[in-house]
């Protein structure tokens with residue numbers, strides 16, 4: 001028996017990279033997987049088809065879904081595909097994402113809209129019908145993929161970071177709304193070698209940061225191994241796995257409690273205003 005025997009999982013953007021590693025790992029543990037991706041290889045074949053076929057060749061069960069999940073119709077068809085093929089859905093991995101990096105002033109409206117549409121609107125569009133189904137059918141687990149860039153910022157990624165911070169915000173709300181229906185919701189903040197980052201890494205680093213290391217963390221998140229845990233945000237790479245949390249400094253009493261409150265007083269109390277846990281930078285995540 002695998003950890004996910006009989007469970008049905010949907011993984012978006014699973015034709016390559018992290019999504020493909022997630023789909024394969026879940027299938028190895030017995031999950032029946034809907035592999036979504038609109039991407040094609042150099043011969044024009046859908047990459048989702050290759051991943052689904054490789055899962056089946058390895059003895060698992062998977063189908064390919066090749067629609068654009070940033071459209072409402074494409075997103076909603078994912079649930080129907082899962083129900084038609086496997087009769088239920090227990091796990092949803094919102095993984096699909098794109099980049100269109102430009103420094104902020106050079107960022108055109110279409111760069112903003114495209115990234116927000118794929119990275120964030122698709123989470124709404126895919127999750128809403130799945131969440132509704134899980135609510136009526138005993139619960140499930142949802143993982144939304146964020147990014148270090150979304151939590152601490154990165155040069156040239158205002159559109160991407162806004163979408164990925166949105167993923168974290170969405171997870172926080174869905175975790176609250178899902179509790180009474182047995183729906184657990186996580187945020188995953190990965191770092192792994194990808195089509196974009198591979199040329200920047202030597203062979204050793206590529207091995208250390210293989211997507212499969214992140215997929216093992218994902219398995220913990222979606223299986224019974226994590227019990228009833230929900231609402232957490234986990235950073236995961238081959239170098240480190242840890243929870244990320246918002247931190248708050250001690251602060252000072254506001255004007256409603258302190259008659260002497262003023263902007264000048266705030267300037268004098270900066271050690272209590274700003275002294276929270278050390279802030280991480282994007283570079284810290286790579287260590």
Ligand SMILES: NC(=O)c1ccc[n+]([C@@H]2O[C@H](COP(=O)([O-])OP(=O)(O)OC[C@H]3O[C@@H](n4cnc5c(N)ncnc54)[C@H](O)[C@@H]3O)[C@@H](O)[C@H]2O)c1
Pocket residue numbers: 012013014015016017018019036037038039040047067068069070095096097098118145146147148189190191192193194195197
């Ligand atoms: N690789 C990293 O280090 C890293 C770091 C932080 C966050 N992430 C996030 O992890 C996720 C996966 O990253 P990756 O590195 O594997 O990227 P990737 O580009 O290798 O894979 C993303 C996949 O999503 C698919 N996709 C894009 N738009 C789609 C759409 N509208 N409908 C269906 N599929 C679509 C693409 O075809 C692609 O196969 C992304 O959300 C990314 O932002 C990755």
